[in-house]
Amino acid sequence: MLAPLLARNAAGGGAQCGQANxxxxxxxxxxxxxxxxxxxxxxxxxxxxxxxDPAD
Structure with missing residues (x-):
């Protein structure tokens, strides 16, 4: 199935920006x-x- 393969490839993209996923x-x-x-x-x-919590 193509969709899970594309999703797996896209999931690593956030790491390049320092964003966990x-x-x-x-x-x-x-x-x-x-x-x-x-x-x-x-x-x-x-x-x-x-x-x-209210921002100070």
Whole structure:
């Protein structure tokens, strides 16, 4: 399948700019794992990286 190969090649591009990134390839289509991805990856990422403290 071509899409995962292209994604794997593109995932390394952020390292050139000093930006960490990761890639996870899973069996399925675009929508059948959406809830899992939000719950287990997106929300924890924002919880760890967003600050709600007022800026000084």
């Amino acid at each position: 990761s890639l996870e390839v899973y069996d399925g289509d675009h929508t059948n794992m959406l809830g899992f991805g939000m719950q287990d990856h997106v929300l924890p990422f924002f919880g760890a990286n967003l600050s709600f």
